[in-house]
Amino acid sequence: MKIGIILQSNKQEHIWNTFRFGITSLKAGHQAEIFLMSEGTELETILDTKDFDISKKVDEYKKMKGVVRACGTCLEIRGQKGSKVCPVSTMTDLLKMVEESDKVLVFG
16 A cells, blocks of 8 residues: 655654654555655754654654655745755645555644
8 A cells, every 4th residue: 555644743743653654654565655744844953852753763764765755845935945854846746646645644
């Protein structure tokens, strides 16, 4: 199954759970793609805490070949030119993810 996940929150727990779910999906043999939009594009500015090891979850997800994309317009609104974590994408890319996914979830 292909699972599309939209993250539109900058809350640590939302980010952490999004990537945990993506990792769990990959471990179960599914394809997973996370699309960062709105506040979700702030991922790189969110620090780890003792409860939420976000950077470790992002690294684990990417090492498992999970796909991450970020909305270019949402990044620009926040004064960012690009993302170190993932490629900059468009609404067309988001539409393609939704069309190709068997299930789509939204976190945040």
